[in-house]
Amino acid sequence: MKIIHSDRLPTPGGHYSPAIISGNNLYISGQLPISLASPKPQGELAEQAQIVFNNIDILLETAGINKQHLVNVQVYLSDVALWPEFNRLYAQWIGDHRPARTVVPCSALHYGALLEMSAIAEIALG
Template sequence: MAGEIGFIHTTHAAAPGGHYAQALSYQGVLYVSGQLPVRADGSHSVDQPFEVQAAIALENLLAILDAAGRGPRDLVKVTVYVAGIEHWPAFDRIYARYLGEHRPARAVVPVPALHHGYLIEVQALARDASHS
């Protein structure tokens, strides 16, 4: 039997720039769309260093988790796209700072380019917090 899809939206993260939801919940799993480092107010950070862009993308992710009643410890899978593998060490340090001891499954995928010239995009899956 199909369950209801719950759409998640918060003004504390960048609004979708296309025909998609910030996140949706289905059968206890939260699916977070790819988060570029666009600030919650819609301003772009494409001219900022990688470290700043990574922090903004992760802050968007955490704001969406919060809006869905979840937190970083509910993350089960994170996929990160970086424009250039040279950014991997910096991302790993920043990611560890945001997630602390929690270590969800993760993939860091180097890509030749991202939309608008950004250097990072983060998407994730999270569990239902009530099952923690």
């Protein structure tokens, strides 16, 4: 097992690792729309989603892979009414790749974020 972290991301505020490699899989912890430049969520869904996508891209890159290696994505939205816009933004980010995905509407997320996203990626394809 190997812990994955990047100096390009904020230090986790809780007792967890940003990502873990175990076997041939990378497990990415829930990513909130926070960055070194923006330590608290701000802005509308498009801005928050871009930060979350960027955080996931950074962790994938740090592990030596990219989003084409994603096999499962879990998305938590603070309001199910955000789903159509999120789905459009997600499709722009992910492109033609279609990993398994779950979208869970929930009443509130940490720091008032509009979304949180976790993922599982395969290290070795084929």
